[in-house]
Amino acid sequence: MRVRIKSDLLCTLILGTALCTLLYSLLRPSIKQDITQTKQLKESKVLVSNGKVKGYLERKKNLGKSKLQPDDYEVNRDPKTTVSSITTPSLFDYQQYLRSKDHRNFSLVINQPNKCRKFPPDPFLLIAIKSTVEEFDRRESVRKTWGREGLISGVRVQRVFLLGTPKNKTAVSVWESLMRQESHYFKDILLWDFIDTFFNLTLKEIHFLSWAEEFCGNVQFIFKGDADVFVNVENIINFLQNQTPSEDLFVGDIIHQARPIRSKKSKYYIPETMYGLGMYPSYAGGGGFLMSVATMKKLSQACKEVELFPIDDVFLGMCLQRINLKPTLHEGFKTFGITKPSAAPHMETFDPCFYRDLMVVHSLKPAEIWLMWNLLHAQQLPCSQKKKIKKPFQWKKSKKIVKLASANLSLERLTVTKY
The missing domain is CATH 3.90.550 (Spore Coat Polysaccharide Biosynthesis Protein SpsA; Chain A)
Structure with a gap:
């Protein structure tokens, strides 16, 4: 009796195992397909967020082909929009520009x-x-x-x-x-x-x-x-x-x-x-x-x-x-801004004295434009003719020590007085 129960239990286990194996083999393709579809869905969402829907759909159509079609590289066909291109790291789609460059009449x-x-x-x-x-x-x-x-x-x-x-x-x-x-x-x-x-x-x-x-x-x-x-x-x-x-x-x-x-x-x-x-x-x-x-x-x-x-x-x-x-x-x-002249290295480039004789200076902020305009239209400019320095350089009225690379001169002889 005991031997008979054991044999029945063993047979049940074998049949159960076979049934589970059969069910797994039947369900495995669908599970694999679901995983693939999930990956494709995630990919499509990313492409939609980047505006590359058309390229994604074209790649699906051409799946299995050894050569990619030109449409695979297109991002957006809107002639008024400049967007990124896959073929070029540049921020401008030159292929699209060439296709739409003759569209030049706008309202x-x-x-x-x-x-x-x-x-x-x-x-x-x-x-x-x-x-x-x-x-x-x-x-x-x-x-x-x-x-x-x-x-x-x-x-x-x-x-x-x-x-x-x-x-x-x-x-x-x-x-x-x-x-x-x-x-x-x-x-x-x-x-x-x-x-x-x-x-x-x-x-x-x-x-x-x-x-x-x-x-x-x-x-x-x-x-x-x-x-x-x-x-x-x-x-x-x-x-x-x-x-x-x-x-x-x-x-x-x-x-x-x-x-x-x-x-x-x-x-x-x-x-x-x-x-x-x-x-x-x-x-x-x-x-x-x-x-x-x-x-x-x-x-x-x-x-x-x-x-x-x-x-x-x-x-x-x-x-x-x-x-x-x-x-x-x-x-x-x-148009490339102002550079300091060698004759006036002590002056700042944002100074009315630089702007007074110019016509156009590029790259200024709104506050700087307002300030410079008011400085130039003030009654007394800081660089008026009375205060204008005629000579490019002027020594201070003090003694200066000039160091020369000579062994025959002492420090006392190096002291000179400038006007």
Whole structure:
């Protein structure tokens, strides 16, 4: 009896083990498939968060193929958006740029059609400043200092700010409402519907020239610059009064024989497929430059004939080359900031004495622009003619010890008196 019970128990165990093995073998493929699907789901979530949905779906379609298709490297086909590319570590998708570079006509969302026709006489100088929607503090600094409108040194000066649509599309409606309020109050906003990015500054260039030709053809001269520059408008007006607006004029901090940067880590990286020449044409540093109305109209036409280039300064140099006009270098344009002269090493670069005879100085903060403008317009400048040092160096009226490497001289003989 005991032997019979043991045999039945052993048989049950064997059958149970066989059944479990069978069930495991049946369920194993589905478990493996679930794990694979879980991994794919996690991967898809990561790709969705990075905006690479299309590339992910294309990779699934082409799974098993030995050669990847071009679509596998694409991130976003939106022609107005500049995003990362898988093939290049650069922050700009050059393949996408080349596909959409001919899309150059964008709508003007906010216009100032009467900017140059509101008051007699016709404006002598139009100031055009590149800005972004978020830079309200910089615009206010310019409005209250060197960018003031009205009669300055006996001539009329007008002002506009050049903007595109902010990159944050979720806030466009809010920003547009704020910009319309700012435009209504100051009447100096020009806003186009292209995305305001570094590589779209060329679009800002061509759209402004087209706008100026249509709405400001009666102006005599134009200054175009950045919002972080300090401009001595009085010096500019004094310089322009000896120029003829009907003749070609393009003046600034001119850069000659600049080479394209081939390093993919650089902000200004340009691949050889986009620009194969070894040198750029001469162009003006984008901090600020002057041009006559005659040159403005010629450049507006040339921009329609020259292929777009992602660096706006260089693109304008290409347009100057197109109309066979050589830009003129002026020492008063300091688009790379101020360096200390060797004759005055004791002076600080942020000093009215440096700025008094200049026209444009780049890379200043809003508070620095406000302070420098007020210092220069003070009744008594610290570097007035009475206090100006004629000689570059002056010894103090005291005895100094000069150490010379000579064994024949003693310390007593080394003491000399300076005036």
